[in-house]
Amino acid sequence: MSAPPPTGLISLGDYVSVIGRAEVDEMRALARRLEGRTIKMVNSTAMGGGVAEILNRLVPLMNDAGVSTRWDVITGGDDFFEITKGFHNALHGAPYEAHEQAFEIFRAYQQQNLANLRFEEDFVVIHDPQPIGLIEARQKPGKAPAGPRNAHWIWRCHIDVSRPHPQVWSFLEKYMKRYDAMIISSPAFTRPLPIAQYLFYPSIDPHSQKNQDLDEDFIAKTLERFGIDSNRRILLQVSRFDRLKDPLGVIQAYKLVRKYTDCQLVLAGGGAKDDPEGGQVLAEVREAAGDDPDIHLLALPPWSALEINALQRAATIIIQKSLQEGFGLTVTEGLWKKKPVVASAVGGIPLQIQHKLTGMLAHSVEGTAFQVRYLLSNPQVAQRLGENGHEHVKENFLVTRNLKRYLMLFLSLSGAAQ
Amino acid sequence: MRQAKEPFQLMAASTLIRICGVQAHTIAELLKQARKISANSIFNHTFQTLSQHHYLTEGFSNDFAQWVMAACNAPQLAEMLTALDIRQYESVEQLRADVVRALEEFVSAFPQRARQKAFEPFYFCEAITVTVLTDWRVHSLREFCEALWHVSVHSVHYHFVSARLRGPKTNDFSAWIGQSLELKELAEKIDHIDIYTNTLERVRQMILDECVPWVEA
Numbered sequence: 001m002s003a004p005p006p007t008g009l010i011s012l013g014d015y016v017s018v019i020g021r022a023e024v025d026e027m028r029a030l031a032r033r034l035e036g037r038t039i040k041m042v043n044s045t046a047m048g049g050g051v052a053e054i055l056n057r058l059v060p061l062m063n064d065a066g067v068s069t070r071w072d073v074i075t076g077g078d079d080f081f082e083i084t085k086g087f088h089n090a091l092h093g094a095p096y097e098a099h100e101q102a103f104e105i106f107r108a109y110q111q112q113n114l115a116n117l118r119f120e121e122d123f124v125v126i127h128d129p130q131p132i133g134l135i136e137a138r139q140k141p142g143k144a145p146a147g148p149r150n151a152h153w154i155w156r157c158h159i160d161v162s163r164p165h166p167q168v169w170s171f172l173e174k175y176m177k178r179y180d181a182m183i184i185s186s187p188a189f190t191r192p193l194p195i196a197q198y199l200f201y202p203s204i205d206p207h208s209q210k211n212q213d214l215d216e217d218f219i220a221k222t223l224e225r226f227g228i229d230s231n232r233r234i235l236l237q238v239s240r241f242d243r244l245k246d247p248l249g250v251i252q253a254y255k256l257v258r259k260y261t262d263c264q265l266v267l268a269g270g271g272a273k274d275d276p277e278g279g280q281v282l283a284e285v286r287e288a289a290g291d292d293p294d295i296h297l298l299a300l301p302p303w304s305a306l307e308i309n310a311l312q313r314a315a316t317i318i319i320q321k322s323l324q325e326g327f328g329l330t331v332t333e334g335l336w337k338k339k340p341v342v343a344s345a346v347g348g349i350p351l352q353i354q355h356k357l358t359g360m361l362a363h364s365v366e367g368t369a370f371q372v373r374y375l376l377s378n379p380q381v382a383q384r385l386g387e388n389g390h391e392h393v394k395e396n397f398l399v400t401r402n403l404k405r406y407l408m409l410f411l412s413l414s415g416a417a418q
Numbered sequence: 419m420r421q422a423k424e425p426f427q428l429m430a431a432s433t434l435i436r437i438c439g440v441q442a443h444t445i446a447e448l449l450k451q452a453r454k455i456s457a458n459s460i461f462n463h464t465f466q467t468l469s470q471h472h473y474l475t476e477g478f479s480n481d482f483a484q485w486v487m488a489a490c491n492a493p494q495l496a497e498m499l500t501a502l503d504i505r506q507y508e509s510v511e512q513l514r515a516d517v518v519r520a521l522e523e524f525v526s527a528f529p530q531r532a533r534q535k536a537f538e539p540f541y542f543c544e545a546i547t548v549t550v551l552t553d554w555r556v557h558s559l560r561e562f563c564e565a566l567w568h569v570s571v572h573s574v575h576y577h578f579v580s581a582r583l584r585g586p587k588t589n590d591f592s593a594w595i596g597q598s599l600e601l602k603e604l605a606e607k608i609d610h611i612d613i614y615t616n617t618l619e620r621v622r623q624m625i626l627d628e629c630v631p632w633v634e635a
Contacts, residue, residue: 199543395471408434
């Protein structure tokens with residue numbers, strides 16, 4: 001099915017105030033070289049999760065730049081998304097009990113979606129493992145190619161696949177090898193494959209509800225609404241209630257900090273349709289928080305972007321204590337808001353946080369607590385890290401940079417880069 | 419206002435990063451790979467580092483130095499690699515030779531340390547540079563200043579930092595100012611601006627500061 005159109009029209013011109021006229025002109029010049037070419041993006045959810053957020057902004061901007069781009073979303077039942085969630089965790093290295101039945105269900109949904117989607121574009125970008133089998137549309141045995149004969153197929157992998165479960169990797173690798181190129185979020189995620197691998201950092205949109213500037217009144221009212229004291233320091237982790245985000249470890253770190261310093265902890269999490277595990281993890285976190293009135297657990301619906309934005313802007317320190325991470329867009333969001341961020345050195349986080357330059361990296365509960373205490377005691381250091389972090393995001397992790405990378409990749413694959 | 423013999427066309431340059439699929443886990447492995455990795459990879463980890471971190475004046479001069487320091491805890495070697503001034507090179511191969519020489523000296527002097535496993539691997543990547551013409555084609559110093567004010571810092575990097583790899587024995591700005599505008603003193607002053615102790619935005623401002631008295635003269 002087609003993804004819903006994003007709320008509000010956005011254009012490249014809206015970003016002149018953020019990245020400058022020169023950068024915008026450069027992107028338009030790159031896009032002109034792709035005149036007449038068409039793009040399709042495919043993922044598994046239109047709302048919730050980082051990929052949908054990226055596409056929700058990237059697709060309109062590509063169209064505004066003059067490159068005709070369509071976004072399709074695959075469909076699947078609960079059984080399919082439970083299997084793909086298992087695949088997701090297994091690709092991150094989590095234990096997984098592989099059954100042939102799961103692979104069969106996965107294949108059946110690929111066929112169902114293949115029957116519903118058409119591929120007539122010059123470039124097809126498939127996001128993450130859920131729709132990876134759509135590569136079969138490229139050329140079905142005994143049939144003519146479904147799309148343009150010279151279409152370029154690209155698999156965009158948003159997760160860390162450096163230590164995958166071997167059986168799941170082996171199953172998905174058969175699809176991967178059939179793509180022309182793969183995009184990954186960190187050089188550390190690379191695996192030996194016979195296709196070219198490109199490095200694209202994920203991105204955020206400075207004009208989205210989650211990142212736009214907010215007035216102080218809205219921020220204050222948001223804190224009041226959630227019962228958070230605006231006069232006391234706030235530690236915040238924003239993430240799905242997912243074991244890989246280690247919310248229990250965050251509570252432990254907060255308790256260590258509280259031995260020395262007064263502060264509150266806010267754990268704010270959204271949910272996504274393809275994440276059926278969230279409710280169970282939230283229950284475990286509630287139990288760990290106990291009756292501490294300074295721990296605020298906020299299970300927010302997917303339309304809470306403004307509230308998350310307000311919480312991030314109100315935070316004294318942002319934490320991202322993930323055990324595994326794809327990239328960690330919540331880190332990017334925190335850095336963009338000039339906040340000091342303390343985060344685990346996993347996945348794509350070290351690409352965003354250069355220790356002591358753009359934030360603080362930690363490797364344990366105790367390390368997280370120590371870095372938080374250090375920054376609470378040294379606000380001038382915290383401020384410098386926040387300012388550097390903002391510049392780092394501006395240079396590398398904005399949606400406009402992502403757009404530019406896609407334009408360059410399409411030019412490169414079609415031999416028109418120079 | 420003095421008119422240039424030839425106009426100067428400012429370019430915009432962007433880079434796409436391709437992962438080579440080659441890693442080094444020790445300094446000895448870094449040496450082995452540095453000898454044979456593509457020139458585009460050496461370019462990416464030296465010239466391109468400065469562009470990617472143009473807003474910092476600490477911590478980054480090239481990726482090799484950074485990794486040797488942060489992942490291998492080898493400050494002497496990091497210092498040697500940091501001292502490689504990319505503006506002194508007219509080809510990536512010359513720069514590669516000096517990177518390799520610094521690594522060879524370390525491996526030879528400290529063979530055991532060179533085989534110690536780093537905290538994290540070094541991942542070789544290549545830079546694919548894509549250039550486009552900007553709207554700025556200038557014929558005088560005044561027009562040059564206006565253009566320089568408007569282009570992105572990546573244009574500044576392309577013309578001021580990586581220019582020597584494309585032919586001139588100086589940066590593109592100094593080459594044009596010296597040859598087409600025949601303002602050799604200004605050209606030299608601009609060429610002496612330090613790219614390692616200033617952000618690229620600051621470098622841009624310093625070039626403009628040097629030019630202003632000549633525009634007004």
